[in-house]
Amino acid sequence: MTTKPLKLRELAKGEDRFAYGHRMCAGCGAPIVVKQVLMATDYPIIASNATGCLEVSSCIQEYTAWKIPWIHSAFENAAATISGVEAMYRSLVKQGKIDDKQVKFIAFGGDGGTYDIGFQSLSGAMERGHDMMYICYDNGAYMNTGIQRSSATPFGANTTTCPAGDVIPGKLQQRKDLTRIMAAHDIPYVAQASPGNWMDLMKKVQKAFEIKGPKFMNIIAPCNRGWRSRTDDAITLAKLAVNTCYWPLYEIENGVTKITVKPKEKKPLTEFLKPQGRFKHMFAPKNKWMLEQAQGYVDAQWERLQKEAAAGEAEKTPEE
Amino acid sequence: MSKKYWETLPQGSVVLEAGNSAKFKTGSWRSMRPKWIEENCIQCMFCWMYCPDMSVKVNAEGKREDFNFDYCKGCGICALECPGKKGNKAIVMEEEGK
Numbered sequence: 001m002t003t004k005p006l007k008l009r010e011l012a013k014g015e016d017r018f019a020y021g022h023r024m025c026a027g028c029g030a031p032i033v034v035k036q037v038l039m040a041t042d043y044p045i046i047a048s049n050a051t052g053c054l055e056v057s058s059c060i061q062e063y064t065a066w067k068i069p070w071i072h073s074a075f076e077n078a079a080a081t082i083s084g085v086e087a088m089y090r091s092l093v094k095q096g097k098i099d100d101k102q103v104k105f106i107a108f109g110g111d112g113g114t115y116d117i118g119f120q121s122l123s124g125a126m127e128r129g130h131d132m133m134y135i136c137y138d139n140g141a142y143m144n145t146g147i148q149r150s151s152a153t154p155f156g157a158n159t160t161t162c163p164a165g166d167v168i169p170g171k172l173q174q175r176k177d178l179t180r181i182m183a184a185h186d187i188p189y190v191a192q193a194s195p196g197n198w199m200d201l202m203k204k205v206q207k208a209f210e211i212k213g214p215k216f217m218n219i220i221a222p223c224n225r226g227w228r229s230r231t232d233d234a235i236t237l238a239k240l241a242v243n244t245c246y247w248p249l250y251e252i253e254n255g256v257t258k259i260t261v262k263p264k265e266k267k268p269l270t271e272f273l274k275p276q277g278r279f280k281h282m283f284a285p286k287n288k289w290m291l292e293q294a295q296g297y298v299d300a301q302w303e304r305l306q307k308e309a310a311a312g313e314a315e316k317t318p319e320e
Numbered sequence: 321m322s323k324k325y326w327e328t329l330p331q332g333s334v335v336l337e338a339g340n341s342a343k344f345k346t347g348s349w350r351s352m353r354p355k356w357i358e359e360n361c362i363q364c365m366f367c368w369m370y371c372p373d374m375s376v377k378v379n380a381e382g383k384r385e386d387f388n389f390d391y392c393k394g395c396g397i398c399a400l401e402c403p404g405k406k407g408n409k410a411i412v413m414e415e416e417g418k
Binding site for chain 1: 324329333335337338339340341342343344345346349350363364365366368369370371372373374375378380381382383384385388391393394395396397399400401413
């Protein structure tokens with residue numbers, strides 16, 4: 001199957017595979033992520049979903065927003081579920097009971113269902129080498145149950161289980177870098193994307209579908225309820241996350257790192273933090289150290305990523 | 321929709337009709353209403369791409385038409401992302417019901 005051209009006007013003529021009438025909050029980033037992922041390809045897709053905002057709001061009792069075969073079983077096993085579906089599909093094709101329609105398999109999970117609760121099943125599915133893609137939409141906390149901290153919650157954020165008060169000013173730990181952890185599984189393709197850079201996101205999805213084996217994509221999905229921002233700034237924040245290098249866009253293909261979108265000018269992290277109420281306390285004079293620490297962490301991560309990308313670049317050009 | 325009971329529901333909580341969430345209209349959630357000003361529209365389709373509720377109608381030629389107010393939740397992403405023409409936005413948010 002040929003990859004379809006990514007022209008907005010051509011894409012707009014196509015049919016959405018994620019329907020309206022879903023009950024995600026107004027201005028949620030997750031449906032934008034799902035719609036862009038499903039739009040990127042014409043392959044038939046079967047998806048599983050970890051418990052989370054996306055799962056509970058897209059499939060409520062007898063209504064479903066999915067126009068593709070979709071399965072939810074529990075919180076911790078989206079990857080195990082889809083790997084079972086994939087193995088069954090392969091077996092049936094091999095037995096000649098069904099035709100191979102080049103079906104692609106995706107597991108969707110939030111950061112809670114991916115970084116924390118679903119991590120063991122995700123790691124296992126990647127190790128077993130199933131031909132599947134895992135997509136994590138990362139909104140940085142358990143938003144569905146009322147904004148509890150997860151290991152994806154950034155440093156300093158105010159959540160209901162790490163509230164910012166006089167003694168403890170929000171979350172004191174840095175977030176877990178899951179994209180790198182998945183890359184450490186030595187799978188063929190790992191990428192990080194943002195719905196604000198739709199072209200980059202869809203290109204990565206297209207690329208991943210042409211690769212056989214386990215793939216992982218981590219996509220930022222702004223949540224105005226949990227981030228305490230406005231309902232209309234999901235895309236603006238997704239772009240700011242990229243331009244401040246809080247959420248760099250890169251891919252690791254067969255161990256080679258490549259930065260796919262380099263911000264023209266690296267903005268200070270405060271531009272990303274300021275519009276979000278969950279970081280409000282960090283702007284108090286006594287918490288200045290938090291802003292410095294957060295910026296320091298982002299700078300160090302960006303520095304390391306650039307070094308890795310430079311090494312990847314050097315690997316590609318053969319030495320004379 | 322008429323109420324269904326356990327005898328009439330498909331086994332295993334399976335939903336047999338793809339995309340039937342369309343029967344649930346989320347337009348009533350809206351407190352702000354986007355207004356499309358056609359003369360300022362450059363058909364960049366960003367609003368369509370970024371709409372979380374698939375509520376920007378597109379015709380067969382791939383050009384945008386008015387909003388689908390049955391489902392638009394009035395989040396305002398389209399209005400914020402709209403580049404407009406010469407600085408004039410093609411989408412503005414207005415209070416619902418005014």
